[in-house]
Each structure stands twice: as structure tokens, then as C-alpha cells.
Amino acid sequence: MDRQAVPELPTWFASHQPEPIPAPQSLHAAAWNAAEEHKWLESQKMGRDLGNMAILDWYRNHWRSFCRHRRLEHLGGVRKWVEFNEESFGRMSSAITHDSFSMVGPQSMLDPNIVEIVFHKLAQGCENLTIIDWAQGQFLNSSRSRVDAIVELLTIVDINSARMDPRLDESLTHALGSRC
Secondary structure, three states: OOHHHOOOOOOOOOOOOOOOOOOOEOHHHHHHHHHHHHHHHHHHHHOOOOOHHHHHHHHHHHHHHHHHHHHHHHHHOOOOEOOOOHHHOOHHHHHHHOOOOOOOOOOOOOOHHHHHHHHHHHHOOOOHHHHHHHHHHHOOOOOHHHHHHHHHHHHHHOHHHHOOOOOOOHHHHHHHHHHO
């Protein structure tokens, strides 16, 4: 697995235990800051202020993956986001390091390396069905329980909860339409 494909993501299960637990951050505020930075960079390239056009460009092209990556950060205990369930914060990293997750432990059908591969596939934009299809091909000659364990993992990750609409003022929302 090429780890260079998603360079901004940390290794999820390298016993990352933040001390103290970080204060929750707003996903929407962080996205707006990223969109503003995008606007500044693109305006610099063009030699003029691109205004809302650059903001809309960021939301059209980056909002979904931004939310997905923040969901994975939240589950990995890297950064707490108020838009995601507080109980899910750090769930994956603490479960792996404390052997409290049913799929990980002495009788595990999934080792942390497989879990990390699944997380990287999610970070790259793979959907649940694509990952399940990959798992079925990967573990074709293994017992069915490995694929079932990956399905359990995907259920816990609940990557679809990262699908949310951006919070924009009415003029930007109208300009963005259903394309975001």
C-alpha cells in the first residue's frame, strides 16, 4: 500500500494517545479557513482577488474529502470535531491499543495492519462497498470471518456520517447548488 497517496494522515494506530485530550474544534470553521486559504492562494496565482468563485471552488472540490479526513482524525483520536459523536472520539486508536475491540486481540481476524489499510482506503475516498469487494478478493481463500470483521469495522467507522452539507450564507449556498 502506497502511504504517499495520503501524506497528511498520520499512522492511525501508532499508539497515538494525545495528552491532554484536545479541545473540540468546529469542522465548519476549519473548512471555511481552508477555503479562505485556497482563495488567497488561487488569487495570488491569478494576480487578482477571485472572491467567492474561489470559495465555491474549494467547497465543490474539497468539502467531501475534507469531512471524510476529519471523521478519520476524530476516530483515530488525533483531533476532536464537534460535528461528530463525542463517544466516537479516539475509539479506533484506544480500541486497538487496549485490545478492547472485538476484532482485535488474541483471537482477532484483523490485525492492526489490515485496519490501517482500510483506514487509508477510506481516506483515499473508497466507499464501503468498494472496500468490502476488496476484502472478499483479498481473503478469498480465508474464512468468511475476516470479511465479516471488516464489515464490522466499517459499521463502527460509519464513514457516511461524514457526509454533511456545508454551512454557507444563502448567496453562496445558492451559487453552489447541489454540486457540493
